[in-house]
Amino acid sequence: MSNPVESAIGRKIWSPNRGKQNLKRRGVSSWLVFATVILISLVWLFPLWMALVNAIKTPLDFLHHGPLALPRHIFLKSIQAFWTDVNFPQKLLNSFIVSFFVALFGVAISFLSAFAIGIGRIRGRYFVLGLFMVAFTVPQESLVFPLYHLSQQVHLYNSVWVLVVIFSVIYSAFGTYMLSVVLGSFPTEILEAAKVDGASPRRILWNIVLPIVRPTMFALGTFFFVWVWNEYLIPLVLLADNANQTVSLSLGVTSGQYTSDPTTQAAAALLGIIPSVIFYLIFQRTLSRGVTLGAVK
Template structure:
């Protein structure tokens, strides 16, 4: 199979785009391992003469980054699992159960996804204060579970709406209840889509900043994005420590994406073939 000029042009364009996208990450990584003296003398684009890890160690100890990492991991994992579970239950009722007013309910879920977080922050803050969940990880988990499940319900309702009825009818003839059909038939067949949705929920929750900034004010409950954002204006932080903080904030998300890259690709491919 010959490769024409058009294919080489597309390949070159994607190569340039990949370099442009990776360049900021490379610059941050280089500056994270520079000493302040090297940064001052050579600037942000110079190569380091050696590995200076004091900036990473100092930042880790200063903000108790291990605790922030654990908080982000716990919140994101809980939201990913709970939001996917809630989305499946809602979509099963709307997409397969065909409840009355299905279209208007889906429109309501769609409108919920368009609301800016700034419009939600005060009522959510007031409710969290009233029920005693302010400055707790549970409050953030509940909020983001509902927000992510609104999108998941809208998406899965369309997917389950086209679910083969013959399979469910065969399971019903064999005596399976609706609950058993959901967990033994619908969920296993839809597993690639659910896995992709769960991964996206995890990444989206991990990167959230505004609502965790409002609801998590103590040092023991803050997440990684909040810790990075709060310290950006700290005058005690030099350029190398700022780069170290950015690098530590990026690495978990990149590692998570690389670990589940094959799962994402498989889920998207299965959806495309279907």
């Protein structure tokens, strides 16, 4: 069964054939709409399709038949060349380290603050939340030059760990907000019962709240992972060495350097697309549901 509305209306009134999936009877208009929507989807996928098709075509083939034609035969040299020229495995590893640890630390910090705000209902919680909301909205441009100086003073400049520290904090401002909203609606009966039985805040945190909000925290972490993976400005300013660059940074700065011909450009784009698409396919449900986390409760 698909969505609640379908199961609610579809079954009761409009569906004559109750068998499979409860679909409504298709008329001309529904087919027209369907064709339009599918066409739009294909148009949306078209740029990605172009990257794929041209990444696996010989430069000569591209020259003769242009970007739209299918490859005459499959040619992986452009992808291989870009892969080794920019040392892509190293970039993947750097990105993975930064994203993973930001997800971990960012969610941990968010959870602790949100616990005090949503469960502890500390005084001044609205002020703290408002502060964090502003913190998440400030442009990175207004942080980047002081951070550039600070990171040199603490000898973290040009290290992937500086990104872990910075993004864990920036994202935890958002995470605190999200988790506070979730924890604010935590069933009070459970908390009261625990307090009556004399549970300390630490026990409430570990034994009661944490197990219940773990899925939300996981979704938040998944989001942090993707966001960090895609960050550009702060890595651009703080990572000088090629060896420390992340995937999205290295693609941003090497465009043009190794990619003079169109097929290598397509190969570079394809290599940048693939990790994200794989990640999306694995965490599809979490990601497309989580988008709405921040929107409306």
